[in-house]
Amino acid sequence: MPSNLIELDSLEFLVIVDNEVDPISKYPNPAVEAYGNLADIAAASRIRPSDRPEGGDTRVLSMEDICCGAHGLSIMVTGVKDGKRRTVLFDTGPDEAVWQSNVKRLGAKVGDVEVIVLSHWHRDHSGGMLKAIPIINAAKEKDAPKVIADLHPNRPDFRGVTLPSFQLSLEADPTFEEISTAGGVVAKNADTHTLADDFFLVSGEISRVTGYEKGIRRGARFAKEKGAWEMDELILDERFLMCKLKDRGIVMFTGCSHAGVVNASRHAITLGEGAALHAVVGGYHLADSETAHIDETVADLEKLNPKLFFPGHCTGSRAKCALERSMPGRVNQSTVGTRFTL
Template sequence: MSEQVTLSPVDTIDVTILVDNSVDVLLPGNEMVQRAPLAVNWTEREQLIAEHGYALLLTVASNGRRASLLYDAGLGRNTLLHNMDVLGVRPADLRAIVLSHGHADHHGGLEGVVRHLGKRGLPLLLHPDAWRYRRIVFPTGTEIHMPPPSQADLDREGVTIIEERGPSLLLDDTVLVTGQVERITDFEKGFPLQQARTEHGWEPDIWVWDDQAIVCHLKNRGLVVLSSCSHAGVINILQHARRLTGIETVYAFVGGLHLSGAVFEPIIPRTIAELQAIGPSVIVPGHCTGWRATHELARALPAAYVQTSVGTTLHFA
């Protein structure tokens, strides 16, 4: 079991959804949920792009100081950069990049965004298993190959790669990267369709040990947890965050729950029941959550549910 860490609380947390599976420019916002601004003439400006990928910009503020990191980089080589340009995102204070895991829909835009930022020595934190070459084999026989990030490309761009299996603290101890998540539930059983290429050929690789989340402590509110895919299981992740920090209250969860398709839909009821017991005040399911699970979450947690959309900024204060 990982040792408890001391996570410094922050005054505000801003999470901007830079890449996700859907975009809806007509969604309403409020004081907490700030949608992308509308243009007077849509044809006169570039539009936000949605794709099967995920990327978040996290900005924390405490005692008048702000700092940001990028969590994942989407699938397309240029999608993340394009959406940043459309939104006018210029994170001059970007201090790190965190990779949730090694699947291509989370690292595809890394090289482009690093080159664009032009920051030599920018830290990139990942779990060592993120370098594994994987494939997903569906029951129909269809395969999707998942090549890892190119270490040569990242080295060429001057990125400082940090491999870590355990938890890490970033941005002056205000951001916790969970590292490898302990698996304790009896119903979250990894990704049974996944294999990894080894020296002995393709072998089962169901646990996706490189799956890691980000955790912040919002002062007087509780934990804000970001998880791109939750291959470790969203309940495992939230319980792991509680154990690491010693903080029981989960204020918000933002990310993918990976409950789509015939393999994962049977655990939707149990997952939602456990989420209701944890009781987050805000839940923003995206990316790989799946339409069925998203509808069930909206019904089960109507006061907490927020519809995702590329360009949305969640302001937690």
């Protein structure tokens, strides 16, 4: 049990890729400070002389400076302790071009990223990695260590879903060799461990305790050495990232919650050794769930009583609405381009 996870003074996170774009929403919860992408663009006042209308301090809001959404997740997370800042990247989204262009649009200081934590082997989380690694390394000071890629060792050659009439396969995740060739320092970790001087913790395998969180129905993996698809509904390589905030508690970042967002939340509380669950950020994977499953999830989350939700990616609008109905004011949408401070 890693008891060395330190308590952070504050936490910042920037959503680089998520399914939804919403640069103008307000976040009224006083425990959350949030800036959308539009605020960044206005602050940067990128004025193209040729476009510049006449008169006064006119700034041109260029539509191409607004981020794009994509089905996947990538969040840059910075912990602050005694003035010291440490940054990791949680997942890299589905696509190299989206990750690269959103980072540019956001002016994200990706050279600060010390470790890329991949939540699990699914292309919508790993697809941007081979571009993210060289961009992060190029943004670093000359003698700074290269970015580490923290990965689960059990990488399937392909992942997909076995449908009644055909086998659906995702594109392959990057291989360990490709990640290393791209300039990432491959660190294979199946177990619970801390990162960046104990600012953050990666969960290792998530305990499955609820009766209704059963993974991906008909999920499958392909292993080249076996030459066949086999059932893989549980996605046991999935991990979450967490940290502890002083006087508030645990903030958990979950990629897809194939283990179940309640199972992940309970596991985070166990790893947090008595700390309360403060916030749950990321994909809750309820978009395609039955209504009864969503209701059970919301009821169990209410018992765990986190103060803030940042549902994104595969959460789905029905689950977000159900959370807001049952715990009004706690839901903050985790949309692309938003910078949050807790």
